Amino acid sequence: MRLDVVTIFPEYLEPLNVSLVGKARARGQLNVHVHDLRSWTYDRHNTVDDTPYGGGPGMVMKTGPWGDALDSVLADGYESGSGAPALIVPTPSGRPFTQELAVHLSERPWLIFTPARYEGIDRRVVDEYATRMPVYEVSIGDYVLAGGEAAVLVVTEAVARLLPGVLGNAESHRDDSFAPGAMASLLEGPVYTKPPEWRGRDIPEVLLSGHHGKIARWRRDEALKRTTAHRPDLIERCDPKAFDKKDREMLSILGWAPDPEGEPYGRFWRRTEGLAE
Numbered sequence: 001m002r003l004d005v006v007t008i009f010p011e012y013l014e015p016l017n018v019s020l021v022g023k024a025r026a027r028g029q030l031n032v033h034v035h036d037l038r039s040w041t042y043d044r045h046n047t048v049d050d051t052p053y054g055g056g057p058g059m060v061m062k063t064g065p066w067g068d069a070l071d072s073v074l075a076d077g078y079e080s081g082s083g084a085p086a087l088i089v090p091t092p093s094g095r096p097f098t099q100e101l102a103v104h105l106s107e108r109p110w111l112i113f114t115p116a117r118y119e120g121i122d123r124r125v126v127d128e129y130a131t132r133m134p135v136y137e138v139s140i141g142d143y144v145l146a147g148g149e150a151a152v153l154v155v156t157e158a159v160a161r162l163l164p165g166v167l168g169n170a171e172s173h174r175d176d177s178f179a180p181g182a183m184a185s186l187l188e189g190p191v192y193t194k195p196p197e198w199r200g201r202d203i204p205e206v207l208l209s210g211h212h213g214k215i216a217r218w219r220r221d222e223a224l225k226r227t228t229a230h231r232p233d234l235i236e237r238c239d240p241k242a243f244d245k246k247d248r249e250m251l252s253i254l255g256w257a258p259d260p261e262g263e264p265y266g267r268f269w270r271r272t273e274g275l276a277e
Contacts, residue, residue: 001160013153020161082109085133086105087135088138090152092142092145102159115148116147117147224251255270
């Protein structure tokens, strides 16, 4: 996979040289290029922004440097045979970045990131390149950062760990929170390692039993408990077919019941009557 990042702060992307992403780069699984947007400015102040049309506070990143930078990046990538590109635009006004989207992006051969600063990039830049390639405007959360570089690091790490051979154990991400399949709408439960006792705290006895079926059930129940406690919205949105009989029993204990107006085992809703505080 090829990754290109155009930014006015190339040093912000130094973490791409460490940990799993850095090892993937060293092994040739990731071909990462970080570009300084100011290299495509032509005045002595290396200006990349200007005042917004219509007035208002803040500055807007100019079309000229971004257009020239992206044209240059695309030309280099096409010349090296990088495959079909996709443009990733980190922005708080984008679609939520999810594990499902990370999986989708991990299947693409070439991603180009445009982390903005100030009030963002002139909209015409995104509209222009949307005619040439898929564009993903993504948000990593309901908050605003000083710039998009941190979001680039988040998206890159989430995508890179899904590439074949990047994780030491190819099954490591199977039971992750939000992983496609049984965990698609659940948070991963607690995990433990040696020693079995620490400061008077023991690990759950079932984890020492060697009974794989019971351990799997315990982990599933813990995932349900954590999800209902921290992200009840996931349970409410979840396809009821994702829950087996044991799941439904646990959800009932946790205070959830199927929608009485829906089909059998319809979507679950938080139940309050008859439950102790």
